[in-house]
Amino acid sequence: MLAIISAVLFFISFLINAADISTNDTFSSTNIMLLGLMVLALHVAGIGSGWSVGSRRR
Incomplete structure (x- = not known):
């Protein structure tokens, strides 16, 4: 989204x-x-990419 x-x-x-x-x-x-460069840097840093679902294995 931030890249767009x-x-x-x-x-x-x-x-x-x-x-x-x-x-x-x-x-x-x-x-x-x-x-635009600031928003692109935020995108590259991983901010705004949404929640990542972490899977835990036993």
């Missing part, structure tokens, strides 16, 4: 940069790209 969110943020960042849309400093393409 990251891909969407990267796509929005690309559109802002490619269309040369002027935005305020908060929603610049660099800031959105950094948010």
Whole structure:
């Protein structure tokens, strides 16, 4: 799920940069790209991957 969110943020960042849309400093393409990298790092770290069912063997 976090990887999909990251891909969407990267796509929005690309559109802002490619269309040369002027935005305020908060929603610049660099800031959105950094948010995408943060979400991608969380995904790689295993956060947000859901509950894992641990099986115990006797």
